[in-house]
Amino acid sequence: MAEHDTGESHRSQAKSIVGASPLSQVLLAAAAPLGAFLFSLIASAIVLIAAGGNPLEAVADMLTHASKLEVQVSMINRATPLYISGVAAAIGFKMNLFNIGVEGQYRMAAIFAAYVGGAVVLPSVLHIGLIVLAAMVIGGLWGGLAGLLYTHRGVNEVIGTIMLNGVALGVIAWLVRRWQAEGAITEVGVGTEPIADSGLLPNLNFIPELFGDLRANEELTGVLVIAIIVGIAYYLLLNRTVFGYDLRASGLNPFAARAGGVPPRKMALTAMLLSGSVAGLVGLAEIFDKGRYDPNFVGFLGFNGIAVALLGRNNPVGIAVGALLWAFLDATSDILQVTQTAPKEIIDIMRGIILLTVVIGYEVVRRVRERTEAARTAARLAEATP
Amino acid sequence: MALAIELSGVTKRFPGVVANDKVDLAVETGEIHAICGENGAGKSTLMKILFGMQNPDEGTVRVHGEEVQFSSPADAIGRGIGMVHQHFMLADQLNVLENVILGAEPLASFGRIDFKAAKKHLRKVGEAYGLDVDPHDLVESLEVGERQRVEIIKVLYRGAKILILDEPTAVLVPHEVDELFRNMRELKAAGETILFIDHKLDEVLEIADTITVLRQGRTVATVKPTAVSSGDLAEMMVGAELPTPQTSRSTVTTEVALSISGLTVLDEDNRRVVDDVDLEVRRGEIVGLAGVEGNGQTELVGAIIGTQPTASGSIRLLNVEIADQTVRKRRNAGVGYIPQDRQQEGLLLFAPLWENAALGHQTKPPFANGRWFDRFGARERTEAIRGWFDVRTPDIEVTANALSGGNQQKLIVGRELTAKPKVLIAAHPTRGIDVGAQAAVWDDIRAARAEGMGTLLISADLEELIGLSDTIVVIHKGKLTATVDPASITARQLGSYMTGTDQDLPQPTHAGKTADNRNREDSTARDNG
Numbered sequence: 001m002a003e004h005d006t007g008e009s010h011r012s013q014a015k016s017i018v019g020a021s022p023l024s025q026v027l028l029a030a031a032a033p034l035g036a037f038l039f040s041l042i043a044s045a046i047v048l049i050a051a052g053g054n055p056l057e058a059v060a061d062m063l064t065h066a067s068k069l070e071v072q073v074s075m076i077n078r079a080t081p082l083y084i085s086g087v088a089a090a091i092g093f094k095m096n097l098f099n100i101g102v103e104g105q106y107r108m109a110a111i112f113a114a115y116v117g118g119a120v121v122l123p124s125v126l127h128i129g130l131i132v133l134a135a136m137v138i139g140g141l142w143g144g145l146a147g148l149l150y151t152h153r154g155v156n157e158v159i160g161t162i163m164l165n166g167v168a169l170g171v172i173a174w175l176v177r178r179w180q181a182e183g184a185i186t187e188v189g190v191g192t193e194p195i196a197d198s199g200l201l202p203n204l205n206f207i208p209e210l211f212g213d214l215r216a217n218e219e220l221t222g223v224l225v226i227a228i229i230v231g232i233a234y235y236l237l238l239n240r241t242v243f244g245y246d247l248r249a250s251g252l253n254p255f256a257a258r259a260g261g262v263p264p265r266k267m268a269l270t271a272m273l274l275s276g277s278v279a280g281l282v283g284l285a286e287i288f289d290k291g292r293y294d295p296n297f298v299g300f301l302g303f304n305g306i307a308v309a310l311l312g313r314n315n316p317v318g319i320a321v322g323a324l325l326w327a328f329l330d331a332t333s334d335i336l337q338v339t340q341t342a343p344k345e346i347i348d349i350m351r352g353i354i355l356l357t358v359v360i361g362y363e364v365v366r367r368v369r370e371r372t373e374a375a376r377t378a379a380r381l382a383e384a385t386p
Numbered sequence: 387m388a389l390a391i392e393l394s395g396v397t398k399r400f401p402g403v404v405a406n407d408k409v410d411l412a413v414e415t416g417e418i419h420a421i422c423g424e425n426g427a428g429k430s431t432l433m434k435i436l437f438g439m440q441n442p443d444e445g446t447v448r449v450h451g452e453e454v455q456f457s458s459p460a461d462a463i464g465r466g467i468g469m470v471h472q473h474f475m476l477a478d479q480l481n482v483l484e485n486v487i488l489g490a491e492p493l494a495s496f497g498r499i500d501f502k503a504a505k506k507h508l509r510k511v512g513e514a515y516g517l518d519v520d521p522h523d524l525v526e527s528l529e530v531g532e533r534q535r536v537e538i539i540k541v542l543y544r545g546a547k548i549l550i551l552d553e554p555t556a557v558l559v560p561h562e563v564d565e566l567f568r569n570m571r572e573l574k575a576a577g578e579t580i581l582f583i584d585h586k587l588d589e590v591l592e593i594a595d596t597i598t599v600l601r602q603g604r605t606v607a608t609v610k611p612t613a614v615s616s617g618d619l620a621e622m623m624v625g626a627e628l629p630t631p632q633t634s635r636s637t638v639t640t641e642v643a644l645s646i647s648g649l650t651v652l653d654e655d656n657r658r659v660v661d662d663v664d665l666e667v668r669r670g671e672i673v674g675l676a677g678v679e680g681n682g683q684t685e686l687v688g689a690i691i692g693t694q695p696t697a698s699g700s701i702r703l704l705n706v707e708i709a710d711q712t713v714r715k716r717r718n719a720g721v722g723y724i725p726q727d728r729q730q731e732g733l734l735l736f737a738p739l740w741e742n743a744a745l746g747h748q749t750k751p752p753f754a755n756g757r758w759f760d761r762f763g764a765r766e767r768t769e770a771i772r773g774w775f776d777v778r779t780p781d782i783e784v785t786a787n788a789l790s791g792g793n794q795q796k797l798i799v800g801r802e803l804t805a806k807p808k809v810l811i812a813a814h815p816t817r818g819i820d821v822g823a824q825a826a827v828w829d830d831i832r833a834a835r836a837e838g839m840g841t842l843l844i845s846a847d848l849e850e851l852i853g854l855s856d857t858i859v860v861i862h863k864g865k866l867t868a869t870v871d872p873a874s875i876t877a878r879q880l881g882s883y884m885t886g887t888d889q890d891l892p893q894p895t896h897a898g899k900t901a902d903n904r905n906r907e908d909s910t911a912r913d914n915g
């Protein structure tokens with residue numbers, strides 16, 4: 001008789017398996033990146049000891065540093081563009097496209113947006129909106145170009161975007177000189193015409209000020225709001241719309257998606273357009289901060305965005321965790337230079353180790369999850385079968 | 387006799403299911419041992435454990451009397467065990483030789499691959515077991531039967547003495563099955579031990595020396611084929627008597643559901659893989675398309691679905707031209723599709739079942755609400771499919787790859803039928819589905835037919851083709867070469883038509899059961915003569 005009981009109980013108890021204890025689910029999900037972080041701490045501590053340093057002191061320095069309000073603000077400022085960049089990369093990843101071109105896309109977008117913003121004076125909302133729009137359009141076009149090369153010329157998207165990164169740098173070097181603000185070299189250095197105050201996104205200083213006083217030049221970037229909107233939009237688009245379903249289906253199995261009515265080319269092109277237009281937003285924080293584009297414009301946000309997307313497994317919350325972790329390392333690498341407790345290269349070593357171990361971490365978590373669920377089933381079945 | 391394999395008390399749990407529950411299995415050296423059981427009974431899982439792909443939670447595995455613990459297939463291969471999977475695992479873009487040596491490349495100096503030695507070894511293996519393949523053929527260009535031979539050779543090449551074949555006959559037409567069985571007997575004569583899984587019980591009775599039946603993860607019986615009938619086997623598998631399939635009566639109407647004329651598809655070398663095909667499917671009619679795989683069926687189906695560009699011809703769905711429409715438009719207009727390869731074209735293996743249930747129907751209710759994906763509706767529909775089509779799963783949140791092969795197939799069949807298509811393109815709809823569920827799927831297709839669905843049925847299972855179809859057309863080298871009446875043809879005769887050796891056969895009837903109300907569009911029959 002047991003056989004039949006078992007058959008029934010499979011099903012009747014199934015419901016609860018997935019819904020099992022949401023807290024432990026969240027902990028398990030965060031376990032991989034945090035575990036990787038801890039492991040990288042240990043590994044780099046060993047490296048430090050080998051090099052004759054004192055890891056405990058270094059960690060203590062990092063932590064005391066990170067406990068300061070202005071450092072936390074600066075961490076969020078750094079994490080904001082990284083997050084947007086991570087989302088841009090993730091959109092490509094979801095479609096199985098490796099968009100390495102976020103780098104070129106955001107820089108192109110930034111110089112155009114800064115130029116457009118500097119060329120006009122408008123009521124604030126319109127002015128800011130125009131800058132944001134310009135950034136998205138140019139980023140989208142640059143990403144879309146790589147998409148077109150891929151869908152219509154068969155150029156692999158990795159090659160295409162790398163190539164376009166190079167082209168972008170060249171174009172920008174030329175544009176910077178061409179669009180250089182007149183006679184500005186003396187006062188503000190080389191760069192595009194400064195954007196009038198009406199075009200600068202207000203900061204969010206009122207938030208940190210709830211917790212204490214900020215130093216004179218510290219600001220919490222207003223782009224944080226845009227990043228949050230991007231994150232929510234990314235989640236909704238991907239998980240709640242038919243378009244997002246199509247995109248994910250295409251990424252998971254292009255043949256099945258095609259038979260299910262998803263045109264692969266159109267999807268690839270749209271994904272690149274979308275990824276590019278989000279990439280376009282990456283440079284905004286810097287534009288609103290400096291009020292212009294100059295040759296010292298922040299670089300490597302695109303590449304770091306890829307790392308952050310990997311770290312967060314393309315999940316909107318995961319990417320945020322990754323971006324904050326990256327920003328934490330960034331912010332604390334500065335202090336190591338000051339205190340001299342460790343060379344700041346140790347931070348790069350840690351990043352490398354984190355990226356490598358997080359992959360393993362996710363696999364371990366997957367297995368642990370599977371094992372515990374299987375064990376839970378077994379226990380239930382044992383209960384149910386007398 | 388010495389035991390090649392002895393499993394005792396093997397248990398394997400997955401989230402929500404116990405796939406194997408204290409299974410015992412003893413396989414003698416040099417025998418052909420069949421494993422039977424319903425979809426989801428745990429057959430593939432047991433074989434994967436034996437092949438080192440899964441670790442058992444409990445129990446012991448003995449190979450030639452020695453207890454082993456495999457941590458990967460490499461260990462199993464080291465012990466002389468080889469496996470051909472339910473879903474083939476060949477690299478399409480590589481040739482036969484490259485596929486065979488993949489992962490076991492003989493090396494020459496400087497780490498180069500020694501292709502010469504590989505080829506020699508391959509030839510030797512092929513000759514020893516009477517299997518022949520051309521090492522230079524691109525796998526992409528092979529027919530299923532040949533692909534399977536490549537899979538088997540691949541395993542033998544690695545020196546396997548124990549062979550595991552998971553549903554090897556599911557994709558084969560009868561003469562290919564005969565060929566496979568001939569190969570299996572030769573392998574056995576050469577001292578190999580063979581374990582195989584099969585849902586076609588007559589085949590099992592024909593080839594097996596011993597049969598073990600699994601039910602819900604447990605061994606229920608080990609029997610000799612001489613001592614049981616296929617009915618007995620089926621009863622052991624399901625623990626109840628088989629449902630008798632409904633007797634069918636014609637529901638063919640005069641209204642044309644799908645009409646194809648002058649359809650031609652060219653391949654890359656401009657050969658006519660579908661050659662001026664005219665075909666009509668009426669509402670309430672099932673038209674069987676018989677043919678050896680690789681004669682243009684795939685391209686014809688692709689052309690109807692819209693994934694295959696056509697050179698010329700018209701395709702009309704309920705009198706509306708669809709040949710120039712997108713796949714999505716066609717599917718939304720009522721073209722249902724059961725692909726021949728469920729994992730390649732039918733599923734998102736790493737997405738949950740409820741997302742899989744939406745595939746191909748994602749723009750319409752209950753899966754969509756305008757531009758929004760309706761998760762609630764999708765889940766509800768999936769639960770309905772699960773209940774109605776008996777998809778065995780602990781939960782609809784699991785990913786599709788956690789389903790057994792037959793249950794994946796049932797999910798696809800359920801997805802297409804519940805969408806109530808006007809025309810269903812069904813390629814091997816019951817591939818990998820167990821006997822009981824197969825009868826149920828046939829009933830479901832017949833019920834949909836009675837409601838006016840037109841069906842184009844492709845199947846390697848000629849009994850299915852004859853039993854289900856109202857009319858059968860034969861495709862050979864891209865042309866429709868005959869129209870036959872399923873009521874007056876045997877599987878063997880049909881097989882002869884399919885291979886184009888129909889000279890000595892009686893003239894095929896140009897008309898099916900419904901000849902009278904047919905305005906003979908499909909007069910291309912026998913235009914090869």
Ligand SMILES: Nc1ncnc2c1ncn2[C@@H]1O[C@H](COP(=O)(O)OP(=O)(O)OP(=O)(O)O)[C@@H](O)[C@H]1O
Nearest residue numbers: 400405425426427428429430431788789790791792
């Ligand atoms: N990777 C997996 N994760 C979770 N569950 C699994 C996994 N593989 C198999 N199962 C479950 O284990 C059970 C047995 O599956 P298995 O594939 O062994 O069945 P089977 O007898 O081969 O069936 P079929 O005839 O349909 O191929 C099924 O309920 C299936 O859902």
Ligand SMILES: [Mg+2]
Nearest residue numbers: 430472790791
């Ligand atoms: Mg199976």
